[in-house]
């Protein structure tokens with residue numbers, strides 16, 4: 001404390017501010033949001049930096065997904081590692097058309113993934129059935145059976161576009177804007 005008592009004054013000011021925050025509902029909410037945000041940000045940053053994608057293939061876009069995981073595009077440098085079981089994956093990339101026969105299996109695989117879990121619809125087939133949109137056997141979009149976070153148009157979607165979609169998903173995870 002200084003001789004003129006200025007530090008005491010600062011302490012009282014802080015106390016007054018805290019009292020005001022405690023009494024005012026609006027200020028309390030904004031204060032709590034500020035305190036909570038760094039922790040949420042840190043957790044979301046950890047999640048978005050360690051997405052493990054489920055290694056599976058429905059059709060031709062799966063070949064592009066494999067290329068994305070191979071040496072040239074090297075998905076590992078983004079913390080994206082392919083896992084052979086949905087139980088150890090938190091990212092499902094729907095990489096082809098879903099037949100009505102396959103739909104219950106896709107839903108089951110999605111349900112087996114631990115939360116938080118994310119879905120990317122890769123290519124026209126996954127978005128709305130693509131070239132098979134009027135077929136009797138194809139579901140008109142993955143979002144008819146599971147929640148989709150990011151849509152990547154293209155036929156096929158090349159690895160660069162997939163990477164762009166994943167970066168968009170990472171942005172959404174950081175901001176907390178998700179479908180599921």
Ligand code: SF4
Pocket residue numbers: 059060061062095096097122123124125126130131154155156157
């Ligand atoms: S969008 Fe095109 S490339 Fe991708 S799975 Fe469908 S038909 Fe194949």
